[in-house]
Amino acid sequence: MSVDNLHDSKIRIDEHSGTPTTGHEWDGIEELNTPLPRWWVWTFYATVIWSLAYCVVYPAWPLLHGATEGVLGWHSRAAVVQDIADLQATRAPILAKIKDAPLDSIEQNPELLAAARTVGRVAFLNNCAACHGAGAQGAKGYPNLNTDAWIWGGKLADIKTTIEHGVRWDADKQTRVSSMPAFGRDGILTPAQVSDVADYVRTMADLPDAIAPETKGEKLFNENCAACHGVNGEGNREVGAPNLFDAVWLYGSDKAVVVNRVNQGGGGVMPAWKGRLDDTTIKALTVYVHSLGGGQ
Amino acid sequence: MSSSETASHGNADGALYAPARKIYPKKVDGEFRRIKWGIQLFTLAIYYLLPFVRWHRGAGEPSQAVLVDLEHRRFYFFFIEIWPQEVYYATGLLIVAALTLFLMNAVAGRIWCGYMCPQTVWTDLFQMTERWIEGDARERMRKDAGRWTLQRIREKLAKHALWLLIAWWTGGAWVLYFADAPTLVHKLATFAPGCGQAYMWIGIFTFTTYVLAGVMREQTCLYMCPWPRIQAALTDEYALNVTYRYDRGEPRESLKHATLLRAQGKPAGDCVDCGQCVAVCPTGVDIRHGASLGCIQCGLCIDACDGVMEKIGRPSRLIAYDTEMNIERRQRGQPSIYKPIRARTIIYAALIVVIGGFMLFTLAMRADMRLNVLHDRNPLTVTLKDGSVRNAYTIRISNMKAATRRFTLEIAGAAGAQIDLVGETADTQGHLIVEVGVDQTREARVLVTMRGAHAADTPLALTFTAREIGGGASISAKDVFLWR
Numbered sequence: 001m002s003v004d005n006l007h008d009s010k011i012r013i014d015e016h017s018g019t020p021t022t023g024h025e026w027d028g029i030e031e032l033n034t035p036l037p038r039w040w041v042w043t044f045y046a047t048v049i050w051s052l053a054y055c056v057v058y059p060a061w062p063l064l065h066g067a068t069e070g071v072l073g074w075h076s077r078a079a080v081v082q083d084i085a086d087l088q089a090t091r092a093p094i095l096a097k098i099k100d101a102p103l104d105s106i107e108q109n110p111e112l113l114a115a116a117r118t119v120g121r122v123a124f125l126n127n128c129a130a131c132h133g134a135g136a137q138g139a140k141g142y143p144n145l146n147t148d149a150w151i152w153g154g155k156l157a158d159i160k161t162t163i164e165h166g167v168r169w170d171a172d173k174q175t176r177v178s179s180m181p182a183f184g185r186d187g188i189l190t191p192a193q194v195s196d197v198a199d200y201v202r203t204m205a206d207l208p209d210a211i212a213p214e215t216k217g218e219k220l221f222n223e224n225c226a227a228c229h230g231v232n233g234e235g236n237r238e239v240g241a242p243n244l245f246d247a248v249w250l251y252g253s254d255k256a257v258v259v260n261r262v263n264q265g266g267g268g269v270m271p272a273w274k275g276r277l278d279d280t281t282i283k284a285l286t287v288y289v290h291s292l293g294g295g296q
Numbered sequence: 297m298s299s300s301e302t303a304s305h306g307n308a309d310g311a312l313y314a315p316a317r318k319i320y321p322k323k324v325d326g327e328f329r330r331i332k333w334g335i336q337l338f339t340l341a342i343y344y345l346l347p348f349v350r351w352h353r354g355a356g357e358p359s360q361a362v363l364v365d366l367e368h369r370r371f372y373f374f375f376i377e378i379w380p381q382e383v384y385y386a387t388g389l390l391i392v393a394a395l396t397l398f399l400m401n402a403v404a405g406r407i408w409c410g411y412m413c414p415q416t417v418w419t420d421l422f423q424m425t426e427r428w429i430e431g432d433a434r435e436r437m438r439k440d441a442g443r444w445t446l447q448r449i450r451e452k453l454a455k456h457a458l459w460l461l462i463a464w465w466t467g468g469a470w471v472l473y474f475a476d477a478p479t480l481v482h483k484l485a486t487f488a489p490g491c492g493q494a495y496m497w498i499g500i501f502t503f504t505t506y507v508l509a510g511v512m513r514e515q516t517c518l519y520m521c522p523w524p525r526i527q528a529a530l531t532d533e534y535a536l537n538v539t540y541r542y543d544r545g546e547p548r549e550s551l552k553h554a555t556l557l558r559a560q561g562k563p564a565g566d567c568v569d570c571g572q573c574v575a576v577c578p579t580g581v582d583i584r585h586g587a588s589l590g591c592i593q594c595g596l597c598i599d600a601c602d603g604v605m606e607k608i609g610r611p612s613r614l615i616a617y618d619t620e621m622n623i624e625r626r627q628r629g630q631p632s633i634y635k636p637i638r639a640r641t642i643i644y645a646a647l648i649v650v651i652g653g654f655m656l657f658t659l660a661m662r663a664d665m666r667l668n669v670l671h672d673r674n675p676l677t678v679t680l681k682d683g684s685v686r687n688a689y690t691i692r693i694s695n696m697k698a699a700t701r702r703f704t705l706e707i708a709g710a711a712g713a714q715i716d717l718v719g720e721t722a723d724t725q726g727h728l729i730v731e732v733g734v735d736q737t738r739e740a741r742v743l744v745t746m747r748g749a750h751a752a753d754t755p756l757a758l759t760f761t762a763r764e765i766g767g768g769a770s771i772s773a774k775d776v777f778l779w780r
Binding site for chain 1: 316512519674675683688731
């Protein structure tokens with residue numbers, strides 16, 4: 001016994017196994033000393049050295065502002081940039097095909113359609129979903145893009161133009177512009193007249209609770225609204241005037257809402273995306289929106 | 297307590313860590329050694345050559361019999377192809393493998409450890425190389441104890457070079473299971489770009505093979521492997537184990553003394569304490585101390601002892617596959633009992649048959665196509681200008697055959713509905729047709745529109761059916777049509 005410790009006196013060779021004990025004893029139960037092999041402890045030291053080397057090579061220690069850099073200069077942000085670059089490189093061939101393909105032909109090619117929908121969906125979620133909703137379901141004042149009611153046209157080329165130049169987006173010269181007068185606010189119509197026009201519009205739409213305003217509503221409509229919205233309220237895409245009798249209401253069909261629209265006039269604003277998104281992404285976005293189901 | 301055992305524990309001085317004891321297993325020949333050679337040759341041949349076995353599946357599909365195609369997420373095993381969603385077959389296979397291990401153990405102990413475990417097979421291969429270059433155990437012990445000479449350096453270099461070569465080949469064979477083998481071999485040999493990962497894995501496996509089979513050897517079994525610990529809890533008194541029959545062997549006598557005792561009609565053991573069983577043991581165990589964690593039950597001590605018994609004219613199998621229980625029975629004058637068929641083995645075998653049979657059955661009966669339907673979450677319904685209601689669905693049709701197939705899509709449950717497939721127009725008979733390429737999944741967007749204004753509330757139960765054109769196979773999936 002070469003080990004001197006408190007338990008030295010209790011260390012003995014166990015007769016049954018021939019193994020020394022550790023000297024620890026609890027109520028007559030003793031512990032055999034079957035030590036780990038030495039390579040095991042060397043392996044442990046190796047992992048310690050590894051961790052030290054890791055601290056030197058990679059960012060490791062938090063400092064007051066930031067952390068130690070690590071001699072390799074590795075950075076998680078750079079790794080993400082690299083991953084994105086790798087992804088773009090992987091997508092490059094199919095994106096090039098989308099770029100070269102005529103807009104009308106993409107949906108007829110299953111491969112291009114799938115790719116355009118994937119790329120378009122991601123672009124939509126990143127850029128459009130804030131207003132139009134994650135499923136392009138729209139909201140009050142923000143059109144639902146799944147349906148077939150289009151203010152500025154639902155053909156591929158129309159959708160593309162709207163995305164590129166926006167709506168009432170002053171910074172873009174080619175933006176879609178139209179401005180409905182604020183009939184109530186600006187005193188063009190009296191509140192009673194506004195109410196009559198609203199009743200007339202709601203009658204045209206055949207809403208269940210619509211009240212027919214006799215003939216004065218029709219007269220007021222023809223004088224003030226029909227120029228843009230059409231005599232029958234069918235709308236006009238050239239000037240972005242919505243259809244007034246279909247089942248899709250951008251702001252809602254309640255009388256109060258309709259009155260408010262006639263009072264306030266104007267319309268929503270959409271940014272122009274040309275220059276902010278590249279042409280291929282806009283193309284993919286166009287196909288995505290068109291393929292939601294409402295495209296014409 | 298013998299001196300060799302003190303050394304094996306190595307802590308008579310109460311040290312906290314035991315120094316590794318170098319083991320020089322002696323060469324041996326015999327029945328079990330020959331079985332081991334055979335299994336070694338067989339298993340190594342499978343490992344090194346299997347990636348080169350070809351299996352024709354058709355155009356557009358890989359022609360490698362066993363292939364783990366990580367890039368395309370497919371696993372190929374001869375006529376079987378597994379998609380990621382069928383990975384439970386791998387789980388089933390592992391369960392069957394575990395049960396087979398238990399069954400082998402219940403019949404004859406650690407057969408896996410002694411004959412089939414990669415650690416055993418490669419260690420055997422490395423020891424064979426070592427003997428070939430440096431000589432047998434005694435010679436190596438003498439050389440290790442002696443001075444360094446030029447000859448010695450040359451031998452060591454040759455040995456480690458050969459070990460590294462085998463290890464490198466082992467790592468090289470590994471990566472071939474993950475890509476088309478002949479193509480990859482050519483690319484690796486010509487240093488074609490894009491093989492960085494393959495080189496890295498070859499490097500890792502070269503290192504692990506070299507370390508595990510060349511350096512760690514029995515330490516892996518003694519300290520790293522969980523199976524010896526589990527095995528001890530799974531065995532029973534009927535399981536055959538490599539056993540020293542001390543009923544025959546004891547008391548140990550020198551050959552001369554034993555002969556003398558026998559001539560006088562007195563009892564004498566057959567064991568002449570020659571130590572050959574210990575000398576040939578690859579893990580340095582003395583089998584005469586009984587079953588132990590260190591014994592991998594390779595049977596080499598049986599061969600060594602049989603050789604000695606033959607020389608001294610005593611019956612063979614002083615060490616044999618036997619049980620402790622039988623030794624005790626013989627000592628009491630009772631006959632030995634061998635019960636390979638008993639509740640434990642029957643249950644294991646039955647479980648293997650049931651699980652294996654179930655897997656085979658599902659594998660044989662599984663459809664070669666799939667249909668998934670996913671209703672748009674947002675918006676759930678779309679109102680169109682004329683008051684019609686539209687629901688949109690994403691469908692996925694998987695074609696698991698090695699041929700391009702065309703399917704018609706039918707939707708039942710929405711009488712009078714207009715059904716559109718985005719990007720496709722119906723054929724002249726009004727059929728919506730989806731074409732799915734070889735071994736692929738095709739995603740499509742389906743629009744179901746109920747024309748006219750509706751005031752209905754109850755959702756419609758829809759059944760989507762994809763029917764193969766000219767094949768007759770069909771598959772259905774259910775979903776609903778919502779009104780608002």
